[in-house]
Amino acid sequence: MPQENAIEFKGTKKGIYVQIKPLNDYAIIKQLxxxxxxxxxxxxxxxxxxxxxxDTLTPEEKEELENLMASxxxxxxxxxxxxxxxxxxxxxxxxxxxxxxxxFIQGTVRSGQRINYEGxxxxxxxxxxxxxxxxxxxxxxxxxxxxxxHAGSNGNTRACVVAYYLDPTxxxxxxxxxxxxxxxxxxxxxxxxxxxxxxxVYIEPYLVKR
Amino acid sequence: MAQVxxxxxxxxxxxxxxxxxxxxxxxxxxxxxxxxxxxDIGLRNLDVVMGLENRIVYDVVDVVEGVCRLKQALIKDKRxxxxxxxxxxxxxxxxxxxxxxxxxxxxxxxxxxxxVLIDCPAGIEQGFRNAIAGADKAIVVTTPExxxxxxxxxxxxxxxxxxxxDPVLIINRIRxxxxxxxxxxxxxxxxxxxxxDLIGVVPDDEAIVISTNKGEPVVTDNNSLAxxxxxxxxxxxxxxxxxxxxxxxxxxxxxxxKKIFSFGK
Numbered sequence: 243m244p245q246e247n248a249i250e251f252k253g254t255k256k257g258i259y260v261q262i263k264p265l266n267d268y269a270i271i272k273q274l275x276x277x278x279x280x281x282x283x284x285x286x287x288x289x290x291x292x293x294x295x296x297d298t299l300t301p302e303e304k305e306e307l308e309n310l311m312a313s314x315x316x317x318x319x320x321x322x323x324x325x326x327x328x329x330x331x332x333x334x335x336x337x338x339x340x341x342x343x344x345x346f347i348q349g350t351v352r353s354g355q356r357i358n359y360e361g362x363x364x365x366x367x368x369x370x371x372x373x374x375x376x377x378x379x380x381x382x383x384x385x386x387x388x389x390x391x392h393a394g395s396n397g398n399t400r401a402c403v404v405a406y407y408l409d410p411t412x413x414x415x416x417x418x419x420x421x422x423x424x425x426x427x428x429x430x431x432x433x434x435x436x437x438x439x440x441x442x443v444y445i446e447p448y449l450v451k452r
Numbered sequence: 453m454a455q456v457x458x459x460x461x462x463x464x465x466x467x468x469x470x471x472x473x474x475x476x477x478x479x480x481x482x483x484x485x486x487x488x489x490x491x492d493i494g495l496r497n498l499d500v501v502m503g504l505e506n507r508i509v510y511d512v513v514d515v516v517e518g519v520c521r522l523k524q525a526l527i528k529d530k531r532x533x534x535x536x537x538x539x540x541x542x543x544x545x546x547x548x549x550x551x552x553x554x555x556x557x558x559x560x561x562x563x564x565x566x567x568v569l570i571d572c573p574a575g576i577e578q579g580f581r582n583a584i585a586g587a588d589k590a591i592v593v594t595t596p597e598x599x600x601x602x603x604x605x606x607x608x609x610x611x612x613x614x615x616x617x618d619p620v621l622i623i624n625r626i627r628x629x630x631x632x633x634x635x636x637x638x639x640x641x642x643x644x645x646x647x648x649d650l651i652g653v654v655p656d657d658e659a660i661v662i663s664t665n666k667g668e669p670v671v672t673d674n675n676s677l678a679x680x681x682x683x684x685x686x687x688x689x690x691x692x693x694x695x696x697x698x699x700x701x702x703x704x705x706x707x708x709x710k711k712i713f714s715f716g717k
Contacts, residue, residue, distance in 0.1 A: 266613045267609070267610055267613050269576070269577075270610075270613055270614065273581075350647050352605045352606060352608055352609030352612075353602050353603075353605040353606040353609065354606040354609055354610070355609050368645075368647060370605050370645055371602060371605070371645075372602055372605065372606065386644075388645070
């Protein structure tokens, strides 16, 4: 497959970062990594890996790749966590609701794809059933949203989910979970916004009625 | 330059093999040199649907393993001069072939034919990766069922990840009268979700079952609506601009008749 640069190794003084381009499927990423390491087996043997950098991988998937590199290719995994002694921002909830770091994704997010980001996420396109968007901040979809959304995923109860057509399979904000009713239900007629009010997820139109 | 087209769907039983057989036969009818490749190693079907099962000596695994030459494994169709089948092995599994081997195989076939059609197995594992490895273009087949559309969506995502962008869609086994009653997903809803170009809609047709069992692709049957639909898709594949069959008018007539009858009651 013609994806030469999907995985890159960036060397620093302390060790190597593995950078993986997002939007690839995990199975493909894993295969590409194996292919890449097979070619350069002896070179990377014993190398210090600091971290795998990829937005779309889950922690479990990263761990599996790390274990693979450690066992099959004799690479050393050095997590960066211990480097700083008193890290001030560790468990603090992401507060960037009115402003903050934002990821923009252009195109359709399809079934089986997952976007995981430590900030706000804006999708310029649709999110289809079976896709997951997980963000520390707000989720804004400039299209139809039919997948699973988790806004404020690290506990920010002020986060919201907005879409031109908000018809999610499941909607989570912080620790609250809502799903669409079983059977037939009224489909949205216009753009809507979901947020927590009085400990419940509320969905309402956000444009003033004409 | 030859086109390598993979026919895929994710979900099983939506009509990938039937579509491959019909498009291959349809293209051969138009005078093109076509090879259909069965990539479903271990569960081969394409040979049966085309009625060529009893002629198989060598298969795709024999070719990649160097047991025989490529030309020895190609089976000539019984009806059309320019149509050939490269069958899958039945006694092996998907891991018998690698994506790189498939890529070099399709490159060899490209030099011999105008169209290389690859029948992809169901699923997203090794078999799927083999089937798409050498393809330049993809056709996604789905039926108007929510599960098939979901799987098609997943497949389109995987195709895009493999840099096979702009796949085209075939909606198979649609029943217009059910769509009209609201009992079946309609075409617009499916296109709205999948967001890719439609290349054809094939109606549910008894003639398909009959022709499949006989080993004669329905595209050769001039009286069948499904055959007509496949002929149109074939022409669209060659770059012709063919209008979609109006299935609505037939259903409309039926509905009118039903209305008259119901008034009589």
